[in-house]
Amino acid sequence: xxxxxKKDVDPPTVFIVDDEAYxxxxxxxxxxxxGMRTKEFESGAAVVDALSERIxxxxxxxxxxxxxxxxxxLEKARELGPKTDFPILMVTADSDPDSVVEAFELGxxxxxxxxIESRTLRARLEAHxxxxxxxxxxxxxxxxxxxxIADRELDIQKRNEDLVRExxxxxxxxxxxxxxxRLVEGENRAKSEFLALLSHELxxxxxxxxxxxxxxxxxxxxxxxxxxxxxYARHISSSMRQLLATMKDMLTLxxxxxxxxxxxxxxIALSTLLEQAVDGASEIQPDAGVKVEVxxxxxxxxxxxxxxLLRGVTGIVSNAIKFSHKGAVCQVSASVRGDGGVSLVVRxxxxxxxxxxxxxLLKPFRQSSSGLDRRHQGIGVGLxxxxxxxxxxxxxxxxxxxxxxxxxxxLAFPAYRTLSVGRxxxxxxxx
Numbered sequence: 144x145x146x147x148x149k150k151d152v153d154p155p156t157v158f159i160v161d162d163e164a165y166x167x168x169x170x171x172x173x174x175x176x177x178g179m180r181t182k183e184f185e186s187g188a189a190v191v192d193a194l195s196e197r198i199x200x201x202x203x204x205x206x207x208x209x210x211x212x213x214x215x216x217l218e219k220a221r222e223l224g225p226k227t228d229f230p231i232l233m234v235t236a237d238s239d240p241d242s243v244v245e246a247f248e249l250g251x252x253x254x255x256x257x258x259i260e261s262r263t264l265r266a267r268l269e270a271h272x273x274x275x276x277x278x279x280x281x282x283x284x285x286x287x288x289x290x291x292i293a294d295r296e297l298d299i300q301k302r303n304e305d306l307v308r309e310x311x312x313x314x315x316x317x318x319x320x321x322x323x324x325r326l327v328e329g330e331n332r333a334k335s336e337f338l339a340l341l342s343h344e345l346x347x348x349x350x351x352x353x354x355x356x357x358x359x360x361x362x363x364x365x366x367x368x369x370x371x372x373x374x375y376a377r378h379i380s381s382s383m384r385q386l387l388a389t390m391k392d393m394l395t396l397x398x399x400x401x402x403x404x405x406x407x408x409x410x411i412a413l414s415t416l417l418e419q420a421v422d423g424a425s426e427i428q429p430d431a432g433v434k435v436e437v438x439x440x441x442x443x444x445x446x447x448x449x450x451x452l453l454r455g456v457t458g459i460v461s462n463a464i465k466f467s468h469k470g471a472v473c474q475v476s477a478s479v480r481g482d483g484g485v486s487l488v489v490r491x492x493x494x495x496x497x498x499x500x501x502x503x504l505l506k507p508f509r510q511s512s513s514g515l516d517r518r519h520q521g522i523g524v525g526l527x528x529x530x531x532x533x534x535x536x537x538x539x540x541x542x543x544x545x546x547x548x549x550x551x552x553x554l555a556f557p558a559y560r561t562l563s564v565g566r567x568x569x570x571x572x573x574x
Contacts, residue, residue, distance in 0.1 A: 155200035155272055158193070160184045160216065161234065162208045166257065170203055170234075173261045177268060187211030191219050198229050201272055203255075206235045206242055214245060221250035227278040230271035234259070348382035355379050385427055391454065392524045395531070406448035406535050410562055413443040413477050413485065419453055421475060424461035432469035435460065438476040443485060444562035447536045455532035458525030459489050459552050466493035466550070483558030488551060495546040529554075536560060 157174050159181055161167045171181045182199070184190040188211050190202075202220070206213035217231060233246045233254040243254055252271055255264055355375035359367060367375070398404040414437075421435045445452070463473045471492040480486055496504070504526055533540050537557045544550040 154179050156180045156182060157268070158182050158184060158190060158199040158202040158204075160187065160190045160202065160208075160213070161205040162186060163205075166205070166234075166259075170259055170264070173259065173264050174203075174268070176261075177265055179268075187213065187216040191216060194220055194223055198224055200229055200275065201268060202229065202231045203234055204231055204251075206233050206246065214242070214249060217246060217249045217251055226250055226252055227275065227282075230275050232267055232271065348386040351382040352379045352386075381426065381429060388423075388427060388454075388457075389524075392458070392528050395451070395454065395528055404451075404531065404535060406451060408446055409449050411445045411447060411449050411452065413445055413487075414439040414441060416445070416449070416453060416456065417475055417477060417487075420456040420460050423453070423457040424464055427461055428464050431464045431467070433464045433467045433471050433473055435464065435473045435475060438474070440478055443477065443479060445485060445556060446560045446562055447556075448532075451532045451535070455529040456487070456489075456554075458529050459554075462525050463489050463491035463493065463550070463552075466495075467491045468493070479561060480555075483561055485556040485561050487554040487556070489554075490549065490551045492549045495544045495548050495550050497546060498542055498544050501542050 157179050159167050159170045159174070160183075161170070162185055164185070167183045167185070171183060174181050179200075182193070184193065187208055190204075191211070204213045204216055204220075208216075213233060217233070220231060230252040231250065233243070233251045234257060235242060235254060236257040246254065253267055255267055355378045359372050359375050361367065395404065417437050417439055421437060425431075425435070460473070460475060467473060473492070474490040475488070476490075477485060477487045530540055533554060537560065539555045541553045541555070542550065543553075
């Protein structure tokens, strides 16, 4: 029965290689009767050329041929494909075992002897073709299975990646929600502390002022002396100045938050600005016992808002005094940089702080200590106010601090706000 029993399947092709035409004709007739196609070659060189273009389903190869013999052809053929790709049956007219063994070592699948006997040839051809087809089908099945497995692995990998992204997104979202909750809770605590501090900072100077006012206006039968009245008036004035400064700072920050903080440009003598800032900070804290030294180049003028800059610098100097111990010395210096801009530096010998916390300290209503039992008064608007004022003037503020050693604040104004430069001059102001 022919090997191919389906009309839509091409019959196997068998290459027949023999230098004798008679042998090729006999083999071709036997193969054709089995329903296979044949292609005949009379030399080894010819079939090697043909193999470079097409691989047959099976090859009958004579061992003994002139020129390139069958063993040499076999060696070349096996370079093109292994035994499982297409079977090669050696044809020999002798029973020399050495030739047959060498053929097997070079990759032959089987051999037949001359003269070829039809039943033997049929059995060998069908066996090896069936085996070749089975191997090919197994390989195709394995390759298909590998592709299927690879596709499944890619699908699983994609699903895993999608799952990882989804889990990561959920974790990120949850972390963002937790962070948002933490920030909201922190802001709520800050607002609560601020309301408590605000009540304290507003009520305290009012109570002081009312108390001394009551003493001045006490019973006419026991009037206070002029000297006492003047002292009480100074306390009232100091309390009201403190209260007024607090209210102005709060209103300035409120205008900044809503984008309503505008500046009125004017020419400002820097030395005068620093003297007024030191005087204002000292008036707010008359009992601090801190000395303030001012070093400013004469003739230097800034272009900016006189009122806002004075309040911003006053707040920074006030902080330096507030957080310094009694008897300490604070330094306020101003100089013109090489690029034409002005740098203003405020140094203190105070408690200092961890600069990692500077972002929190630059937020309104924050202090390095909190609560009504904190060591220093104020509602924590000095630094935020200074930052807002400096931003409106295109200036920057830099902090250098070490706990227990002190703090240095550097205000850097751009060159376009510097109007004139004079000689160096040193002036001291007692705090």
